Amino acid sequence: MIVGVAVDSPLPHLDRPFDYEVPPSVTGVSLGTRVRVPFAGRLVSGVVTSVDGQPGAQVLKSVRSAGAIPSFSPAALDLARAIAQRYGGSLWDVLRLMGPPRVAAVERYGWDGWVRAGVDLGALGTLTAAAERLALPVERRDRAVWAATPSRPEVAPTEAMLGAALAAAERGGTSIIVAPDSRAVAALLRTAEESGLKRWTPRSGGHLAVIDSEDGASVRYGSYIAAMRGLVPLVIGTRHAAWQPVPDLASITVWDEASSTLAEPRAPYPHARTVCAMRAQGSGAALLVAGHALSAEAVALVVHGFARRIDARPERSTLPTVEVIGGERREREGGAGRHWMPGHVWAPLLAAARKGVAAVVVPQGGYAAGLACLRCGTWAECAECGGDLSRSTASAVASCNDCGTEAVAWHCPECREHRMRPVGLGADRLAEQLVRMAAGIPVTQSSATVGVVEDLAVDAGIVVATPGALPAVKGGYGYLAIVGARVSVNEGLGAEAQALRRWLNAAALVAARDDGGAVAVVGELPVEVRQALVAWDGWDVASRDLAQRESLGLPPHRRALRLDGSSDAIDEAVRAIESAEMSISRDSQGAWIVSSRGAMQGIVSAVRAVVIARSLRSASPLYVKVDATPSA
Numbered sequence: 001m002i003v004g005v006a007v008d009s010p011l012p013h014l015d016r017p018f019d020y021e022v023p024p025s026v027t028g029v030s031l032g033t034r035v036r037v038p039f040a041g042r043l044v045s046g047v048v049t050s051v052d053g054q055p056g057a058q059v060l061k062s063v064r065s066a067g068a069i070p071s072f073s074p075a076a077l078d079l080a081r082a083i084a085q086r087y088g089g090s091l092w093d094v095l096r097l098m099g100p101p102r103v104a105a106v107e108r109y110g111w112d113g114w115v116r117a118g119v120d121l122g123a124l125g126t127l128t129a130a131a132e133r134l135a136l137p138v139e140r141r142d143r144a145v146w147a148a149t150p151s152r153p154e155v156a157p158t159e160a161m162l163g164a165a166l167a168a169a170e171r172g173g174t175s176i177i178v179a180p181d182s183r184a185v186a187a188l189l190r191t192a193e194e195s196g197l198k199r200w201t202p203r204s205g206g207h208l209a210v211i212d213s214e215d216g217a218s219v220r221y222g223s224y225i226a227a228m229r230g231l232v233p234l235v236i237g238t239r240h241a242a243w244q245p246v247p248d249l250a251s252i253t254v255w256d257e258a259s260s261t262l263a264e265p266r267a268p269y270p271h272a273r274t275v276c277a278m279r280a281q282g283s284g285a286a287l288l289v290a291g292h293a294l295s296a297e298a299v300a301l302v303v304h305g306f307a308r309r310i311d312a313r314p315e316r317s318t319l320p321t322v323e324v325i326g327g328e329r330r331e332r333e334g335g336a337g338r339h340w341m342p343g344h345v346w347a348p349l350l351a352a353a354r355k356g357v358a359a360v361v362v363p364q365g366g367y368a369a370g371l372a373c374l375r376c377g378t379w380a381e382c383a384e385c386g387g388d389l390s391r392s393t394a395s396a397v398a399s400c401n402d403c404g405t406e407a408v409a410w411h412c413p414e415c416r417e418h419r420m421r422p423v424g425l426g427a428d429r430l431a432e433q434l435v436r437m438a439a440g441i442p443v444t445q446s447s448a449t450v451g452v453v454e455d456l457a458v459d460a461g462i463v464v465a466t467p468g469a470l471p472a473v474k475g476g477y478g479y480l481a482i483v484g485a486r487v488s489v490n491e492g493l494g495a496e497a498q499a500l501r502r503w504l505n506a507a508a509l510v511a512a513r514d515d516g517g518a519v520a521v522v523g524e525l526p527v528e529v530r531q532a533l534v535a536w537d538g539w540d541v542a543s544r545d546l547a548q549r550e551s552l553g554l555p556p557h558r559r560a561l562r563l564d565g566s567s568d569a570i571d572e573a574v575r576a577i578e579s580a581e582m583s584i585s586r587d588s589q590g591a592w593i594v595s596s597r598g599a600m601q602g603i604v605s606a607v608r609a610v611v612i613a614r615s616l617r618s619a620s621p622l623y624v625k626v627d628a629t630p631s632a
Contacts, residue, residue: 003029003063004050006091007039012608013616015090017049023062032072034102036065047095049077068107071099073228076245082282083243083275087626088561088604088611089268097264098243103221109202114231117200117207119166124195127163134312136164136288137251143280143287143307145298147538149314150508153476153517155184155455156255158191161288162234165251168286169233173250176235178242178272180259182214183455187472188236190455197234200226211237211244239264242272242279251286252276258295258494258501258542269625273297277306292508293501293538296494296546300556303546314536320480320510320517324530340425341437345481345520349462352478352516353441359463360434361470361482361506362427365447367392369424373412380420382407389420392449393428425484431464438462446471467502476511478518485523493554493629496529497542503533553583555629559600561607562628564590569614569622576606585630590623592630600626 004017020037022029029035033048038061048070072080072095080094121128130151137144148157156179165175179185189199192208200206202222209223209232227235230247237244239262242254254262254276262272273289280287287307289298301307325342341349341360352358371380371389380389380398387402389410398407398420411418422429427447434443442461446453446469453463455472463471487499503521511517521533532541550557563573570591574584580603582595595603604626611622 001029001052003035003048003052005035005037005046005063006049006095007037007046008044008092008096009039011615012090012612015092015612018046021062022066026063026066028068029063029066030070031074032070032077034067034071034099035063037061037063047072047077047092049091067102068104069111069225071102071225073245073247075247076228079243079245079279082278083270084268086274086278086601086604087268087270088608088624093267094243094270097240097266097270098245100220100224100240101217103218106202106218106222106225109222111225111229114205114226114229116231117198117205117233119170119197119207119233121166121170124163124166124197127159127191127195128167129163130157130160131163131167134160134310136160136310137286138164138167139286140250140284141286143277143301144289144310145294145302145307146288146290146310146312147294148290148292149312149319149536149538150292151315151318153509153511154191154472155187155505155508157290158188161253161255161290162188162192162195164286164288165234165253168251171250173248173285174227174230174233174235174246175251176237176241176244176246176249176253176276178252178254178262178276179236179238180256180261181238181468182212183452183471184255185210185212185236185238186455192234192236200232206232208232208234208236211235211241213238213240239272242275243270249279249283249285251288252280253288253290256291256501256505257289257298258291258293258497269627271627274627277301281306291501291538292504293497293532294542295497296542296549297556299539299542299546309539317514318512319536320476320507320519321513322507322519322521322534322536324485324521324525324533326524326530340430340483340522341481342522345522346437348518348520349479349481350438350441353438353460353462356475356478357458357460357463357473358479359465359470359477359481359506359509360430361465361467361480362425362430363467363484363486363488363502364424364426365428365449365466365469366390366426367394367396367428368422368426370422371398371420372423373415373417374419374421375417376412376415378412378414379423380407380410380412383410391422394422394432427464427466430483434462434464467506470506470509472509476515476517477509478511478516480506480510480519482506482519482521483523485521485525487526487529493549494542494545496526497545499525500529500532500538500541504536504538507533507536553594555594555627558594559597559626560628560630561593561595561600561603562590562625562630563593563607563622564625565622566620569610569620572614573607573610573622576610577603580606592628594630 169175198206382400446465
């Protein structure tokens with residue numbers, strides 16, 4: 001038997017199947033099986049992409065070993081090819097992202113004896129009722145975008161999303177819910193288990209499979225195979241669940257779609273939201289793109305007629321009261337108002353902490369945003385490389401954020417002062433101050449520098465956290481103070497929408513106003529962001545952002561492609577696409593290509609051909625990133 005194998009190689013010109021013979025000693029080889037084959041003088045991994053094909057001009061060698069079961073279904077291979085084509089990447093790179101590492105013991109579980117777990121929707125009335133009330137997509141080819149509002153304090157509207165996914169899978173298909181991080185996955189799993197659903201295990205089966213990179217190799221590979229074989233009606237996972245193969249996709253949901261964690265950092269850099277939309281369009285599955293605050297890309301799906309908008313008005317009684325405190329009000333209060341914790345914010349925060357749990361969120365972790373001269377305020381920079389200086393504690397020696405050099409003998413270049421003061425509050429410094437300010441009240445810190453606290457692990461006191469590390473608490477926070485709120489200029493396009501997303505995600509963990517829940521946002525924010533926070537409107541800021549991008553001809557109104565490489569590599573790529581309708585902007589590192597959405601796929605294919613040709617003749621490489629975001 002002759003099989004075509006996609007081999008593990010970083011060279012673009014080797015992105016094609018190679019013929020191998022399967023000897024009688026190697027059994028069970030079929031489409032999608034992982035194999036080990038000799039290639040270029042060494043033994044490499046590969047995936048069978050065709051079976052019983054006609055041999056080419058030269059049959060290389062024999063397959064040395066193979067997995068006991070296929071790791072990829074025919075539909076999975078087709079999906080991988082589609083992703084590779086859209087993003088101008090190699091098939092092997094996509095297969096590497098799609099399938100977790102093989103575990104031989106998992107392949108011996110006796111998969112042919114497993115049967116699909118059934119779900120009784122009648123026993124899940126709370127979940128399905130929440131989905132029906134919001135008119136979430138359930139039927140085939142129904143696609144929707146939802147700026148969600150919380151019905152209870154939690155990281156996501158888990159009941160509604162689970163109800164819609166299970167209702168869509170009732171006819172025998174499989175639904176997928178993609179979440180931005182393990183915390184959201186855990187919240188979905190917790191709600192599912194509270195409703196009587198079981199997580200799939202090799203011992204007892206189950207109703208849902210969890211695809212999470214934080215799981216062990218055996219658990220992750222077993223869940224992947226169970227989902228690929230259709231043994232569960234529901235799959236929940238982080239970014240990689242977006243390309244999880246299933247035999248019959250009923251619906252696919254992506255939650256918190258504006259999160260940067262949904263963008264794959266490895267080649268060919270697919271985005272989970274885009275892949276979900278591709279799969280829904282190709283299979284006819286229902287699609288839900290949702291978040292407390294949306295991105296311009298999500299709003300564009302509605303504007304372009306690809307999806308409908310779920311315009312569910314929030315029930316004000318279920319939302320906390322939100323107050324934005326800017327510079328004018330703080331000035332009116334004098335010294336107490338100019339403190340990082342204004343007096344009229346501190347009093348209710350302290351009262352809430354004494355009754356239950358309150359929270360303080362600060363944009364950055366660490367001790368401070370940076371250091372400056374104590375006398376004249378000049379920003380402290382490294383004498384070696386010019387990078388910013390920082391320190392981990394009040395007494396630590398300042399060091400460079402970029403090169404790590406300790407600034408033992410630093411002197412201000414303007415006034416020669418040697419003392420520095422911290423600029424901006426970090427979570428570590430703020431927690432130190434709160435311990436002194438709130439004597440007798442426990443203070444819990446949750447951030448990347450000290451460790452992220454798990455949901456429901458805190459039941460009293462004050463929690464100090466960065467936005468993504470704020471844990472959920474039972475019943476919600478009584479009061480939340482967001483200090484130093486701002487829109488970061490470093491985030492480029494969509495910075496306002498990202499700021500709104502951070503603060504609404506934090507506010508979603510606060511108790512309802514009927515239960516005394518309140519949020520105070522202390523900082524300077526644009527008018528549209530302030531209004532959206534108070535009104536809990538996750539749509540309008542993204543809609544304005546989309547309109548501005550359309551006027552500038554920027555994504556998602558058009559598509560962008562980034563080229564990096566030597567000057568001759570960029571020249572060759574530009575010559576290959578010079579007949580296309582596009583705009584080109586070159587810089588010292590490469591070039592930006594911006595074109596209409598209809599023309600971009602042809603440009604991607606032409607550039608991919610250049611990448612392969614240069615690899616074939618061992619020329620300097622050309623690097624491509626599709627759907628990159630240029631600066632305005």
